[in-house]
Amino acid sequence: MSLNYYNPKSNEGTSSNIEYLRIKEGTYKVRILPPKKDNGVWYVYDRKHFLKDNTGRINRFPCTRFSKGSCLLCTFKDFLLTYENKTPELEKLSQSLRTNVRVLLNVVDLTDNKIKILEIPHSVFKEIQKFVNAKEDWGEVLHPEEGRDFRIERKGSGMIDTEYSVMPSPKQTKIPIEITNDDLIDLEELVDGFNRKFSLSDIHQFLMDNYSDIYDDFVEYLKRVSPNLMAVDNTPSENDIPNNIDEIEEL
Numbered sequence: 366m367s368l369n370y371y372n373p374k375s376n377e378g379t380s381s382n383i384e385y386l387r388i389k390e391g392t393y394k395v396r397i398l399p400p401k402k403d404n405g406v407w408y409v410y411d412r413k414h415f416l417k418d419n420t421g422r423i424n425r426f427p428c429t430r431f432s433k434g435s436c437l438l439c440t441f442k443d444f445l446l447t448y449e450n451k452t453p454e455l456e457k458l459s460q461s462l463r464t465n466v467r468v469l470l471n472v473v474d475l476t477d478n479k480i481k482i483l484e485i486p487h488s489v490f491k492e493i494q495k496f497v498n499a500k501e502d503w504g505e506v507l508h509p510e511e512g513r514d515f516r517i518e519r520k521g522s523g524m525i526d527t528e529y530s531v532m533p534s535p536k537q538t539k540i541p542i543e544i545t546n547d548d549l550i551d552l553e554e555l556v557d558g559f560n561r562k563f564s565l566s567d568i569h570q571f572l573m574d575n576y577s578d579i580y581d582d583f584v585e586y587l588k589r590v591s592p593n594l595m596a597v598d599n600t601p602s603e604n605d606i607p608n609n610i611d612e613i614e615e616l
């Protein structure tokens with residue numbers, strides 16, 4: 366069977382030329398770019414689940430809870446939380462299945478003046494958004510001619526001791542390189558393109574292949590709580606998935 370549908374590299378965007386900037390410990394200087402024309406967004410939310418396969422490799426999957434109103438992996442997590450035969454490993458698995466939320470932005474990395482996709486946690490994005498919204502104090506910080514560079518600093522690397530600070534430059538400056546609209550990545554398409562690679566039956570297949578010992582119990586659970594997420598052979602169209610997870614009828 367071909368397993369490349371969950372190749373972890375497959376989320377590196379629709380084009381392999383896209384470079385990502387992920388904040389590790391240290392100080393970063395970036396210029397956040399304005400929205401791409403015909404599209405209008407300067408940021409996009411990227412929600413994913415990380416899940417190990419039976420070789421121990423971590424695979425990435427989209428969380429469709431917000432885009433489609435339901436998500437098989439969120440439901441798998443809910444199943445594990447209440448599962449009677451839960452082992453310590455399954456407890457750990459249910460913890461690690463929480464949706465990972467990141468925000469993606471087009472930026473110029475000011476260390477090498479290259480356009481990259483900045484990937485940041487939601488808390489860091491909120492800080493940036495405060496400055497973008499505080500137009501009276503900071504002006505148009507995304508403006509190509511009169512905007513501001515940002516300094517993002519990360520201290521620590523663990524779950525608890527990591528701290529971020531975000532600060533715009535006191536000076537208003539021009540973007541240091543020539544940029545056209547074509548240089549900007551379509552952020553929504555970047556996330557949608559990744560999400561489209563996974564059908565419901567792909568994710569079912571992954572669980573069946575890699576979590577075979579509990580898969581049958583999961584299917585029994587699904588029959589009760591979410592019959593529309595059951596389809597393995599007949600992948601439902603998006604219309605078959607209810608918009609509101611609360612409306613899912615119990616059998």
Ligand SMILES: [Zn+2]
Pocket residue numbers: 414427428429430436437438439440464
């Ligand atoms: Zn989910």
